[in-house]
Amino acid sequence: MTTTIEKPTEKVAERAPLLSVAGLTKNYVIGDLVTPVLKGIDFDIYPGEFVAMLGPSGSGKSTLLSILGTLLKPTAGHFFMLGNDLTEADERELTKFRNRNIGFVFQYHHLLPDFTALENVMFPAVASKLMDDVEAEVRATMLLNRVGLGHRLNYRATKLSGGQKQRVALARALMNNPALVLADEPTGNLDRESAHQVMELLAEINAESGTTFLISTHDPEIAKRCQRKITIIDGKVDSIETNPTVKQDVAAA
Template sequence: MLLIEELVKSYPMKGGQAVKVLEAERFEMKPGEKVAIVGPSGSGKSTLLHLISGVLRPTSGSIQLLGHELGALSEAELDRFRAKHIGYVFQSFNLLPGFSALENVQAAMGFGRKIPARERKARAAELLGRVGLGHRLNHRSHQLSQGEQQRVSIARALANRPAIVLADEPTASLDGANARQVYELLAEACGSEGAALLLSTHDMELAKRLDRVVPIRKLAPGRREDSAAYPHSLAQSV
């Protein structure tokens, strides 16, 4: 379903130099698989997820998702592809301010244009029920706790029946018990919707609850240009 090969991402720096922040020789995911990318701050977790969602373009290498080589898609095609097939959960929730839980989830279906308009409200309510927010449908974002907001964003990520949900440190803003609960809801909800889950975290205990843990190493400063020193920052598995 997802196949990454010989991936490199460098960011251009002042003075024309490039700083390599991510290398992955090969990384594969099967449909419905749940994988945790674990690494410290600055190791390239967000960069990797942005590359897979097509928000960032790789410096070199290939990313194939659902049989599409992302590099072959135009920006407009990528926008459509992302809205249809990828759900995203951010560390900072990113809900539409002033809109209700229900409206936030329905809005995602509007962008995706995959779920027929007449089914959207019922599906939004069903997804919110599944993450334990059946009694909060009409609460606006700011009236919800942090954990509740993240649960809305889980429902939103699943709105368009995506093949994969990308979650970038989804529980880093939550306290321990809340983090565990949201983490489990995310994994369960992806499972019942048949979506694969690729999440990043620096919490190994939480990571171990998924099917597979993939460590990601920080490329050492000053040696980032030297790919021979750090040939595979992203291992296939542990």
């Protein structure tokens, strides 16, 4: 089977990569049993890209996202983000880096149930003292308006519907204006309509603000909306394809 590797358009590739993955491997070790999950992953993601990561269950997508999100250490290889070799950083540096530069959207919203929608969105900025209360409230309100929840600011997370919770989670991921948003099956728990709304929103925000998205998904419909598709099979990059139907030169980096 031949591996297809398509570079992004020249205009996109002119920029320095936001994320550069080189020879990344991950083995899980249980006793004497070593299970290789990632077997040498290489790819670049450029600022402003909207990239889908596809692959069957067990192919290593979630493990790769966890490593890129600095929640898991790779066994070997390197990955660079904004010029930093994150495989070399210690936990304290990674915690700070994660707060400032990476947003997460998971399959499950993981909102803090005792806090309102507004407080949930403000949380990453205020709790880390990146913004003061007023500044954070203004930005969080703006983001919740953007995801269509301006009328639910002071609703407890538990009082929101599944789709609304996921939109709050998206606003929270964007709160610290991250360079990269990692989304792991963001519509996996939603009904068709909510999934469609969330997906539209991700694409719109990418187009408006130039925030880079790497979205792990099984859903071919979602993949169709992305500029590039990275397919992982059995812990390796099987193909990287450019989607000719999607506008390639997205917002300025």
